[in-house]
Amino acid sequence: MIFKKIAASLAASLVLFTGVICEDKINSAVDIECVSISVTYADYDDSDCAYSDCNIACIDTYEMNNAALQTSSGSGSVVKQFVISLIIALIIAAIAVGSMVGQLKTVRKxxxxxxxxxEGSFRLEESRDTFLYKKVNKVPRSNNNK
Amino acid sequence: MAEMIEYNCPSCGGKLEFDSTSQKMKCPFCDSIFEIDTIQQYYAEMENSDKSTMNWDTQAGTEWQDGEADKIGVYSCQSCGGDIVADSTTAASKCPYCDNPVVMTGSLSGDLKPDFVIPFKLDKKAAKEALNRYLDGKRLLPKVFRTENHIDEIKGVYVPVWLFDAGVNARMMYKAEKRRMWSDASYSYTETSYYSAVRAGKIDFELVPVDGSTKMDDDIMESIEPYRFNEAVDFQTAYLSGYMADRYDVSAEESIKRANERIKKSTEQIFAQTVKGYSSVVNESSRINLTNGKAKYALYPVWMLNTTWNGNKYTFAMNGQTGKFVGNLPVDKSAAIRWFAGITAVATAVLFGLSFLL
Incomplete structure (x- = not known):
């Protein structure tokens, strides 16, 4: 029983954890994509540069920016991942220890x-479902905020 | 002097006890075994043919205060003549001088006579083994509790219970929601549809037990449920021989409230299960009418085990029919902290490692 609970907690935490990590990576990917798009637009708008020169210059700029971005956010991301891991681990430990304590307390009202x-005495004599009203809630998609 | 009965072995004169293994009366001295009905009949005939009178002079000591004496019963052991002082609700006990089992028939006659009894199916040895199994595998149980654990007392007790039958007529109203989600290029949408659901019907409950003794903890009695009532037999005093027993001191009228609480809760759960296909369901109102039939009075078998550790008393109980074992145990706080820290460390390492792989 206790192992089932721990396994369920682990599974739930793993799903949550995977979601958080993947979200991080997706956000990074979106950021890079946005930079890349802005660079492409810059190629065409910059009338002072020849297309090929500008393209190389812009690619250099992009690579430098991207490297700087990854270096500065790298240590922060590791700390963030550790903190998330620790929080989930604390939840798992609390559930597991709580379950162990529960094994010692079996007197319950x-x-x-x-x-x-x-057996067989339950008779449902009336079962009626009536539609009352409907409500639609709309939220702007997060991608459009960028 | 209160009335009491001892069952002597017709063969050797030793005191007979109810044997949970053979479900018969057994003499622990000559191992003779007798059918319950045979012994009951034998003693009924003995009583009719040999009406002896026992007049005891009990005028001694100081006067009891008002009502004080009502709570105490004094019985005379028919074997050694020793006085057995017991609570007035005691129905079966043992003589403290010669250890002979005695049954106080005065606590079990007239309106106090139980309708049914579930005889003990498990003996004292099974109760001890159940305790050892119960203590096994408990990681947060202090080790010294296990090693220093000496049972102070193990006693088989017949606990008085009221059994209620009830017919339920219920009508429930629920507010239910169905949610549908979709999105387009600009927005995420959540459509919530609200419904009113009505459910009405009938259901019957039978033999819902309520502890009829103030001496027995209600939560313990409910924790060792359920009992298999199909194994209950018509009450006969012979079943009590060798065990402790009490008569009820909580009336059926006082007990019915507890039975109704449990029946209402179950009714709500059963009707709520019929509201299906919704994202969420909330009970808005419920009308539950209970029609209680006549309550039955029965004795249920319980093995009680007591132990003392660090000045605290720990009580365990085992269902004398099914063997279900319950009891609250002490928690080793330092072990709990060690486990918490260990699990946290391992889980953090695993999750942190996984974060680089995903």
Whole structure:
């Protein structure tokens, strides 16, 4: 039972963790894509440069910017990943230890009487579902905010 | 002097006890085994043919205060003559001088006579083994509790319970929601449709037990449920021989409230399960009418185990029929901290490592 709970917690945490990490990587990818697009536009708008020169210059600029971006955000990202890992680990530990404590406390008041339901005695005489109203909520997509 | 009965072996005169293995009366001295009905009949005939009177002079000591004496029963052991002082609700016990099992029939006659009894199926040895199994595998149990664990007392007790039958007539109203989500290039949409759901019907509950003794902890009795009532038999005092037993001191009227609480909760759960296909369901109102039939009075078998550790008393209980074992144990706080730190460290390392792979 305890192992099932721990496994479930681990699975849930892993899904959450995967989601957070993937979101990080997707955001990075989006940032790079945006830089790349702005560079392309710059190629065509910059009338003072020859196309090929400008293209090489802009690619150099992009590579330098990208390298600087990765170096500055690299250590921050590692710290962020560690903190997230620690928080999830604390949750897992709390659930696991809570479950172990629960094994020591087995005297509990029974809330219901389902063991004493007479077999076949349940008869549903009325079952009616009525539609009341509808509400639509719309939220701007996050990609459009960039 | 209160009335009591001992069952003597017709063969050797030793005191008979109910044997949970054979479900018969057994003499621990000559190992003779007797059918319950045979012994009951034998003693009924003995009583009719040999009406002896026992008049005891009990005028001694100081006067009891008002109502004080009502709570105490004094019985005379028919084997050694020793006085057995017991709570007035005690229905079966053992003589403290000669250890002979005795049954106080006065606590079990007239309106106090139980309708049914579930005989013990498991013996004292099974209760000890169940305790050892229960202590195994508990990582946060202090090790010294296990090693220094000496059971102070193990006693088989017949606990009085009221059994309620109830017919339920219910009508429930729920507010339910269905959610649908989609998105286009600009927006994410969530459409929530609201419904009113009505459910009405009937359901019956039978033999819902409520502890009828103030001496027994209600939570412990509910924790060792359920009992298999199909193994219950008509009450006979012979089943109590060798065990402790109490008569009820909580009336059926007082107990019915607890049965109704549990029945209402179950009814709500059963009806809520019929509201399907929604994202969320909230109970808005419920009307539950209960029609309680006549309550039955029964005795249920419980093995009680007591132990003392660090000045605290720990009580365990085992269902004397099914073997279900419960009891609260102490927590080793330092072990809990060690486990918490260990799991946190390992999980952090694993998750942090995985973050580079994903």
């Amino acid at each position: 029974k809330q219901e009487a389902s063991d004493y339901k007479k």
